[in-house]
Amino acid sequence: GAVVSQHPSWVICKSGTSVKIECRSLDFQATTMFWYRQFPKQSLMLMATSNEGSKATYEQGVEKDKFLINHASLTLSTLTVTSAHPEDSSFYICSARIRQGVSYNEQFFGPGTRLTVL
Amino acid sequence: RKEVEQDPGPFNVPEGATVAFNCTYSNSASQSFFWYRQDCRKEPKLLMSVYSSGNEDGRFTAQLNRASQYISLLIRDSKLSDSATYLCVVNDLMYSGGGADGLTFGKGTHLIIQP
Numbered sequence: 001g002a003v004v005s006q007h008p009s010w011v012i013c014k015s016g017t018s019v020k021i022e023c024r025s026l027d028f029q030a031t032t033m034f035w036y037r038q039f040p041k042q043s044l045m046l047m048a049t050s051n052e053g054s055k056a057t058y059e060q061g062v063e064k065d066k067f068l069i070n071h072a073s074l075t076l077s078t079l080t081v082t083s084a085h086p087e088d089s090s091f092y093i094c095s096a097r098i099r100q101g102v103s104y105n106e107q108f109f110g111p112g113t114r115l116t117v118l
Numbered sequence: 119r120k121e122v123e124q125d126p127g128p129f130n131v132p133e134g135a136t137v138a139f140n141c142t143y144s145n146s147a148s149q150s151f152f153w154y155r156q157d158c159r160k161e162p163k164l165l166m167s168v169y170s171s172g173n174e175d176g177r178f179t180a181q182l183n184r185a186s187q188y189i190s191l192l193i194r195d196s197k198l199s200d201s202a203t204y205l206c207v208v209n210d211l212m213y214s215g216g217g218a219d220g221l222t223f224g225k226g227t228h229l230i231i232q233p
Contacts, residue, residue, distance in 0.1 A: 044205075093162075109161040
């Protein structure tokens with residue numbers, strides 16, 4: 001149980017294009033999904049918190065107009081990297097948290113999406 | 119700014135050895151603590167939660183010292199398959215409740231088990 005999928009698993013695009021990444025919780029409902037980014041040899045950095053039916057909350061330094069997040073249902077959140085540039089090349093990982101009621105705050109991670117912008 | 123500090127390593131240890139990792143966190147209000155394992159180019163996977171009383175799962179033992187804001191992970195009888203990056207992870211909320219409360223990750227400690 002508690003499987004999270006991401007699509008695509010990798011993408012290569014030209015500078016200036018937009019890329020959409022999907023994150024799905026396959027066998028549970030997730031009121032909250034998180035988007036992280038990991039550069040080589042760095043830790044995962046939280047980009048934004050996405051709550052179903054409301055606007056995402058972005059971490060300091062993350063441009064909300066560049067990284068568009070939509071959490072339209074309890075099983076799907078999307079991250080769109082608009083006008084991607086080479087410095088946006090990174091490993092993007094989503095995670096999902098099960099609805100209220102659990103005694104600890106475990107998050108289940110998707111397999112990640114490796115974005116390369118040429 | 120919430121921070122989690124770890125020794126990046128790499129730790130090179132022979133198979134069968136015991137190895138320990140340490141981690142410190144800056145936010146004294148932190149509530150939940152975890153060790154995750156991340157293999158190269160993969161997503162992190164939960165290894166174990168860390169409880170105040172300390173806890174053990176097979177060859178793995180985790181300890182928490184709230185007064186010193188210090189977390190440790192001990193791996194006994196290390197296996198080749200234990201080679202990975204171990205991430206110390208902290209969260210400030212006990213229960214789910216929405217909001218900007220994602221996990222704060224350390225940079226990880228790279229472990230290499232040698233045959």
